[in-house]
Amino acid sequence: MNKRKKKKSKQSINKLTVAQHRNEFFCKIQHICNVVGDSRVFSLIPSKDLDRMYKMRIRAIKIVIAEGHHVSPEVLKEIKQAALYMLKEPQIPTITEKLEITLYDYFSAGIILTNYLDIIKNSINPVEKEIFKGLSKIHDYDDTIYKAWDIFHNYLGLESLFLSDLSSHIYWFKYSKKPQIHENFFVCSYVELYSHQPEKIQVNFEGNKRTAFRVGWGFSKLATGMKWSIIKSENFNLKNSIPGLPLEVYVQTHALQRLSERLDCILKGILHLHIYLSFENIKSCKDKFGNTLIEYWVSNYKLGYFVVDISEGKAIIRTFLFLTNNGTPEGEKLKEITGLEKLDKKYLTIDKLSTFLSPDIYNNENLKKIFVKAGCGSLFDIDNKSSGLPDSLKNKHSIAMMIEQYLGLNINSQ
Secondary structure, eight states, X not given: OOOXXXXXXXXXXXXXXXXXXXXXXXXXXXXXXXXXXXTXXXXXXXXXXXXXXXXXOOEEEEEEEOXXXXXXXXXXXXXXXXXXXXXXXXXXXXXXXSOBOOHHHIIIIIHHHHHHXXXXXXXXXXXXXXXXXXXXXXXXXXXXXXHHHHHHHHHHHHHHHHXXXXXXXXXXXXXXXXXXXXXXXXXXXXXXXXXXXOOXXXXXXXXXXXXXXXXXXXXXXXXXXXXXXXEEGGGTTOTTOOXXXXXXXXXXXXXXXXXXXXXXXXXXXXHHHHHHHHHHSOOEEEOTTSOEEEEEEETTEEEEEEEEEEETTEEEEXXXXXXXXXXXXXXXHHHHHHOOOXXXXXXXXXXXXXXXXXXXXXXXXXXXXXXXXXXXXXXXXXXXXXXXXXXXXXXXXXXXXXXXHHHTTXXXXX
């Protein structure tokens, strides 16, 4: 009869866990030694020094919600999962372009190894001199930790950008470039997550109540928190404004919807950030009815205009017009060249950015000349990879042929 196996005690399980953790830590140290030195270096490090390194170990990252700020458990979980993925991404170089170590390994073990090298750098012990010589690449690169922090915090900034939405919450991070003690542990990258729910108001437009949200953004790298859009009405000849009075900027829900519909292949967070940036570097004009149009740019690409009004002492973004839409200078020029009206543009889907990123129309030189002549050349300049264009949109079937057929002889007469 087989003897029943004894159930492992909690103490023995803890010992096993600690042993596994130690081995994992030493494997990280060995991997770094192999990358920056050679396979012999790790074997030269005395066991007592490895034990000391293990006792000095630090946590790679700690993300907490800033005091007084609200972040849902779902968002916090998503950010933590994204952060862990970014830390363990194997293709991130943290020392030189040729020496690749994950940020996680560098934060949790590489910094400890660098500190150890600081201790032995002036040693006359032959073994320690050989260890230091073999790992000098990691020690001599003084800005390694700052480069690693910048890489990681830039990724965190992107994650907060992707989660942000002017109609819901804006997120940003605050961090310091030095390890900190938290809950009796050294943490290499201690990150506080901040959030803000933009002010929501009701505005009257043509007798109807419309919801609008205040335009601003939270910036992680500068750790300045929320910055708000303010404009001076006299600079743009806005109707119903008082000269010299600074105006807070609000965007109607309708404008946000049109922005997402017409720039249908750019992530919402990127779109909303560039609302703020477009009002930081304002370029404006008037349409044929005297309405104020504020140019909307994403990076170096002009993609359309906001129609802006004054209501109750605030600048209100009423709607968003894509570059080809009737009412914009470019849209009116396109209408003049082709005769296309609003419904024609909608039918041909040339009122959306995704159409212009389709290789089918991008590679059609005849059509391209028409849009460039109308002032819409920037629509062809956006990189497909950076736009987040889905494959289904990249492979639109024969949209160029349909536009050619729709225009008829017009296309050959330009």
